Structures are given as structure tokens and as C-alpha cells.
Amino acid sequence: MAPILDIQNLYKAYGQTEILKDINVSIEKGDFLVLVGPSGCGKSTLLNCIAGLEPITGGQLNIAGLDMTNVSPKDRNIAMVFQSYALYPTMSVAKNITFGMQVRGVDKATQEKKLAEVARQLQIEKLLSRKPSQLSGGQRQRVAMGRALVRDPALFLFDEPLSNLDAKLRVEMRTEIKRLHQDLHASMVYVTHDQIEAMTLATKIVVMKDGVIQQIGTPAEIYRTPANLFVADFMGSPAMNLIPAKVHQDGNARRIEITRDGEAPLVLTDRRGLDLPQDVIIGLRPEDITDPASRQGDAIEIADCMVDVVEPAGADTYVVSRLGGKEVTARLQAETDVRPGARASFAFDLAKASYFEPKSGIRLS
């Protein structure tokens, strides 16, 4: 079966300014694709291109196997939820949801039936006669979702649908969107600048920067093996520790030497036999620098470091040290007895380490 969405060599320019460069993505039915990247990197533009709200400058865009070049938004079998919700201000909630059906000439009985169905699904039955201005942010969000759901499209498009909600509501709605995706087996493209949203929702993530795709992969792939320094730094919170280091060959082992202020360098051994140049940047997630007691294995290297700052965060305690001229964050158990200004022992899990070329930022091996 043809992919639900297939984008090849897509370019998009506004006048002389190229916004999207050589985009290649495709998703299968039931995929939840999340486009993630910093503000202004072209995520919304790409979504608008998929919706047909913006013409593309070059390349190919297919939905359900059909070329979309000359197909208008209404005929693409898509539905879209916007950041500002874009509810029609003078229409009631019911009218907002049925407007599309009305425009398309769907008969009254079907309209009523679908409206009731969606209203029950989203628990907005009591709001149907209200105007958008009489709704809270979360309620507006639900109505906007209802307008999309009622279309039963081949592809759902979401443009930062949760970014106007407060933190608690955002988490609730996130779960609800995920449940909706599971229940409907729907195909979705979801734009966000929030990497946590991306990790929790996606079956497939596209990381973008300045209109260029940095990496495509499952959340686990993106998290474990970031393709470059940008992805490594952008995905994950607290961010991956990226520390400049020197590599010494020692048979099959690599000794990774990290400088320290006023102390002998820290030396860690990676036994995976990777092909590494002399200068690298080593990437270690905070959870891969942890209490020696909690982690065992061949790849674990124990070392002492000076502790700068201790940040309890409830479930975990984050501990900051200075290594290789960088602040390095370790994630320890909540009830650790590590104190700032004292030395402490850490377990470095070298099996999880990533290496990057310092100049280009590209992942090594």
C-alpha cells in the first residue's frame, strides 16, 4: 500500500528566501509523525505545504498515493488543528463543528449524528450552544479537535495545538491526543517545538533546523543515537552532556581523556572498538552518569569528580560538575548524600556514549 504521506525533495521559498530545503519524509497509515525544531525552523510552513495552504516551490508531495500538486486543501482529505484554534467567532460550537459538512452539502441528519458522536467523544456536549468567546482555552482546544475529528480524514495535521494551554492542561491533552490516536488508528502529523511532547507522542520524529531535516527516527533512535550535535543538544531534558575529549588508541579499547581544571584529566575507557579520530566530542545523557551502586556492567567506568552544584528534583537529584570546560550534569537517586564542594564517585556508562566530530558536529560511527 502506498504511504499515507510521501514527500520527496520538497523545496519551499518565499521570494528569494528558501525556507525548506530538500525535505524527504514518508509515513505509513497509523503513524504519528512529529515535526520538532526551534521556532522559525519551518515546521508550520511544511505543515501548510502538506495542507495545500502554501504552494511548494519544488519536489513532490503525495497523500495516499495521489499527487497533490494541483489539489486544493479541501480535496486533500485532511483536517487541521491550529495553534490559535481558529474557531469561527460568530458561530456556536455546534456550528463550528458542522460548518465543514454544511459547506460540503452533507445532509442534516448525518450532520446531527456526527456532531453528537464527536461531542460525546470529546465530552463537549454541554458546550454545543456556546460561542467560542464563552469557552476556556482547554474547551476551545477540544472544539478545534472536534472540528477535525468530524471530518474523519486520511491525515490529521496539528500545528502546536497545545502551546497556548497551561502546563497541567497541556499534559492532560497530550495524553488525550495519544489516546485518540490509538483509538482511531489515525495517521497524524504534529508540529511542536517542545521535545518532550515529541518524545511522548511520536511513533516517528523529524528533527528540523533552519529548514533542513537533521534526523528522522523513532523516539528511541533519536534519543539514543542522535545524528549530530544539534539533535543531541535539542532532544532530552536536561540536555545530553557534550564534552570535548581526546582519544588514545589502546588495542581494541579507546581511552577517552577529558581535561579538568587543576586536576589530572579524567580517563574513561570505551571497549566497543569504535573507529574514532583524535579529537571528539563525547555525548553522555545525564542518566548515564549515575550512582556507582545503581549500575553494574562491563562498560561501566567508575571515577571521582568534584561536585559543583546539587539540584534535587523530586524523583531524582541532578549533580553538576565541571569536565572538559563544560558543566556536566549527572542524574543520581533522590536520596544521594553527595554534597557540593566535595568529591564523589560516579558511574559512567560508556556503552551509551555517543561521539561527534567537533567541527562538523556529525555523529561518528
Next chain:
Amino acid sequence: MTDLSATQGAGRPWGRIALRWGLYVLLGLFALYYLIPLFVMVTTSLKSLEEIRSGSLIALPREVTFDAWTKAWANACTGIQCEGLRPYFWNSVFMAVPAVMISTVVGAMNGYVVAQWRFRGANVIFSLLLFGCFIPFQVVLLPMAKMLGILGVAGTIPGLIMVHVIYGIGFTTLFFRNYYVTIPVELVKAAKIDGAGFFRIFFSIFLPLSLPIIVVSVIWQFTQIWNDFLFGVSFSQAGTQPITVALNNIVNSTTGVKEYNVDMAAAIIAALPTLVVYVVAGKYFIRGLTAGSVKG
């Protein structure tokens, strides 16, 4: 310290009250200054000629009579005809009502296009329309006369309607454009995905939002067109003159005794429709001018 704050505490309310009263007195004086001419007009129009000649200008009428009003409305002379303002009043109505409606509708369409369908050159076109607002009347008189002649509507009410529509579009476009740019573009995008086209989006989504700015446009255009004299006097002929031109003729063409009471009544009749429009819709006018259109 305590002394000082005590005296201040006592002094402050008195100072505030004095200031408040000073302000009211000043505002009252201004209001009076503006109302006196109206007062004189109304009282004079209700007096007989005898009384005007013998009495004082600001005195109330001893005997109220509507003769002057009847005469101004039905049989005062404008030049050789003596039919009063009535036919000209209707000329103005037949000119102003369609002109206001057409220019408002066209302005709404223009504003919608310029603000929400940002095509190539939209800004240039908008700038040119805006520039149209600043062209003085006198500059367009001769070219307009020529145009009306070519189109065969010189000296007719449709001709006048056309002139006012063309002259008003710049303003009405500006009103609607500034109102519609505050509406998020995502609204149009959502409607497009819902399957609505250009006109459907305009009539189903934008027009229902537009009441405040429609009121602004209507008041502005009605006032401009009803009160216009220059276009009226330039582009009309004997049977098609608007009320402003007729008023001028009544006041200036009386031979013999000057009938101040008739002149005043005629002036009030000529001004009445704009007054009524303001009183009825003025509240919306202010609201429309300051409206931040849409939330949510």
C-alpha cells in the same frame, strides 16, 4: 511628619473637589459655546418674522409657530421654483443611501482581499487606495466631469452616486482593511480546509464579525455624502440637486425681505439626517473605531 500627612489628608479631598468642579465648569462652557448656535437656530425657526425683527436674538419665542418649517419644507423658493426643500431632500436620500451602501460593500470586499488574501502587489494597491483618501476634491473636479460626460451620466443622480462611491472607496477600504488585519489568518486557513471558498468565507465568517466597522463606515460615508456641497454643485443640474445645494439657493436667492426663520428651519432640516444617524448609531461608532475585533 505626622502633622504634614494630616494636613495633606485633609487638603486632598478639597483640592480634588475644586479640580473636579473647575473641570465641569470648563466643559460646560465649551458645550455652551457649541450649543448656542443650535439654540439660536431652533428658536429663530420657531418665531414669526415680526418677532425676529422686534425681539432679541437669544430670546425664547413668545409665540411658537411652525410656519417657517412648513415653508422651508414645501414652498420656499430656490431660484425660480418654489417647492421648498422637499424634492431636494429626496434627491439627497436617493443619492446618499445607494452611495453609502455600495461604497461600504466594496470597501468591505477590498479590505477583506487586501488584509486576508495577500496576493502579489496587494500592498501597492492598498497604498494607491490610501493615496486616494488624500486627493483634494478640487483636483478631481474636471477629470470627473469629463468622465461623467463620457459615461452619459452627467447631471444625474446615478452620476453623483458614482462620484461619491469612487471618492469613498479609499476610506471604506482603509476601515475594513484595518479591522480585518487583526483577524488571525488561521481563520481563513481553517475555513479553506473546511471547503469554503472566497465568497463563502467572506459571507459566513467575516461579514458576521463586521457590524462595528460597518457602522463606522456607514456613519462616515453618510456624513460625507449628505454634507457634500462641492460635488453636488458641480455635477448636478436643475432637477437633481442635493439638499445642500438647495439650501444654499434658498438662503441666497430670496429677494426682498430676508426670512431668517425659513433659512434656519431649512438649515436644520438639511442637517437633521446626519444628526439622527449619530444619535442612533454613535455608540457603535466609538466602539467600532476602537474595536480589537476578535478573540478566540
